[in-house]
Amino acid sequence: MNRRYRKTIIAGNWKMNKTISETKAFAEELKPLLGKPKWCEVVLCVPYVNIPAAVRAFKDSRVAIGAENCHSESHGAYTGEVTVEMLKEAGVKYVIIGHSERRQYYNETDFTVNKKVRAALDAGLYPIVCVGESLEQRELGVTMELITYQVKVALAGVPADKMRHVVIAYEPLWAIGTGKTATAEQAGEVCEAIRAVVRKLYGARVARSVTIQYGGSMNARNAAELLAQPDVDGGLIGGASLKAPDFVQIVNAANQE
DSSP, X not given: OOTTTSOEEEEEEOOSOXXXXXXXXXXXXXXXXXXXXXXXXXXXXXXXXXXXXXXXXXXXXXXXXXXXXXXXXXSSSOTTOOOHHHHHHHTOOEEEESOHHHHHHHOOOHHHHHHHHHHHHHTTOEEEEEEOOOHHHHHTTOHHHHHHHHHXXXXXXXXXXXXXXXXXEEOOGGGSSSSOOOOHHHHHHHHHHHHHHHHHHHOHHHHHHSEEEEOSXXXXXXXXXXXXXXXXXXXXXXXXXXXXXXXXXXXXXXXXX
8 A cells, every 4th residue: 555645445346246225234343343444445235226225324324335236328228227427416426337347247347447447437426347257267377468458448538637536456267256366466566566567557656646445355464564565555355344243344454654
């Protein structure tokens, strides 16, 4: 982490978990444990139907609410989809875009990711843009080439003055929901490479201001080691964000002076 230049952000991704009543109960459990984090921003990205309840439950706290996906169009015949303006009006600040599960199960591509990123930024939301490689791709030695491509396509057409709203999450596909985690050195190496791509696109000042998270089985046990890497500015947390005590431990690891 490098708080001198950029925000540290710990974001939970609930995926398809928790009902409205469970969201309210989680908030009541989390808030007294969490307190008021001084050094990092805390985000919970929840299912669409839970957003209003989450916004209400955390309105007097420092927890921002995010969505897990959005559509790139502003309106139209897209049954089951949600626009960025709908999310913004509901009280959402962040939105996850291009998560590997969206790419795997719903055929999202780097180009649809780019459209969503630009739509989110135009609406004033903060996109958390996910990039990452499969185990096969890592073993073939093409991780850096793939990550470079994903970042370049995701940011195509994004002006420099909007990059301060962009968060990039490195999530190795082989470490999501598997219990496997990239070593701190592996995570740091790829996050450093992501920052180098941003530097080539936008210059050093923009690059050092962009928050880059690690996502992929970050938990209470390994968070401190991962966050000690200079280019790892937070985490996109899956399973560990569903349990308030575990999530708080990760936030505490990011909140150390």
